[in-house]
Amino acid sequence: MSTSIRGACLCGAVAFTVSPPYRWFAHCHCSMCRKHYGSLFGTSLGVASAAFCWLEGTSEIVHYRATPAFERPFCRHCGSTVPGASGVEGYVNVPAGLLDGTLRARPRSHIFVASRSQLTTLDDALPRHDAYAPGTELPTWPDRAPLEGAALSGSCLCGAAVFAALEAPRRVVNCYCSLCRRSRAAAFSSTLLVARDAFGWHRGRGSVRSYSLPPPREYTTDFCGDCGSPMPSAAPSGTTVMLPAGAIDTPLPLLPAVHLYVGSKAPWYEIADAWPQFAELPPPERLTEFFR
Numbered sequence: 001m002s003t004s005i006r007g008a009c010l011c012g013a014v015a016f017t018v019s020p021p022y023r024w025f026a027h028c029h030c031s032m033c034r035k036h037y038g039s040l041f042g043t044s045l046g047v048a049s050a051a052f053c054w055l056e057g058t059s060e061i062v063h064y065r066a067t068p069a070f071e072r073p074f075c076r077h078c079g080s081t082v083p084g085a086s087g088v089e090g091y092v093n094v095p096a097g098l099l100d101g102t103l104r105a106r107p108r109s110h111i112f113v114a115s116r117s118q119l120t121t122l123d124d125a126l127p128r129h130d131a132y133a134p135g136t137e138l139p140t141w142p143d144r145a146p147l148e149g150a151a152l153s154g155s156c157l158c159g160a161a162v163f164a165a166l167e168a169p170r171r172v173v174n175c176y177c178s179l180c181r182r183s184r185a186a187a188f189s190s191t192l193l194v195a196r197d198a199f200g201w202h203r204g205r206g207s208v209r210s211y212s213l214p215p216p217r218e219y220t221t222d223f224c225g226d227c228g229s230p231m232p233s234a235a236p237s238g239t240t241v242m243l244p245a246g247a248i249d250t251p252l253p254l255l256p257a258v259h260l261y262v263g264s265k266a267p268w269y270e271i272a273d274a275w276p277q278f279a280e281l282p283p284p285e286r287l288t289e290f291f292r
Helices: 031-037 178-184 284-291
Strands: 005-008 015-018 022-028 042-048 052-056 091-095 109-111 152-155 162-165 172-175 189-195 199-203 208-212 220-224 240-244 257-260
Touching: 015 091, 031 042, 162 240, 178 189
Parallel strands: 022 109, 172 257
Antiparallel strands: 005 015, 015 052, 022 042, 042 091, 152 162, 162 199, 172 189, 189 240, 208 220
């Protein structure tokens, strides 16, 4: 039986396969991964170059490099983070959220927990490391400072796009549907909601691109066209703006959370906290409880 697993970006333009064994399988909480994935943390596998194969779409990849250590490539059409060269010779860094099928492996650790978002609760039993796991010698970079004078601010990885809000969000909405996993290339998407009239762009709105899946599906994602980071979005007639939690620069206290579409959750990820879970959306009578 083949042990290879297929993966693809949200729009399907970029596709590949991976095979075990995997040198690492880790949740990374550094601010750069949070920004590039747009979620509370990114999760990736270290795949030997000989066990990695591109199927299509290499010409559709933007090869953005935020630091000399890591390439952070993304699909030019949909913004999904895609596999790229790691800082370890002979290994490809593969975002786990892009993978289909049954992955016969489980995450082994949390890294950069010293930089983690305070919106994250680490309730599982995995080993934790303040930075890289022992034995990995690569440089690190400081977190980005929030925008002065704003109640809440955030930015993309390259800093081209910066936004602010006049109010603090009330809840974290985590979605495990297959579309959010592909869009964020992570175990789930993490979204904060603020009123539209309390939100504004500080700079870089022109750098933001939008991708929508073709009908009949209704799914749209916004991202920085320069670095691929997920960016805030809102329906044209909506009164709420959805902020990717990983983009936030302002320290926030721990907020209540809700887990949606856990019926579509990747089998390799464990939900270990006690926040409410729903197989899909909450029932109609509870929607205002979680989305007001």
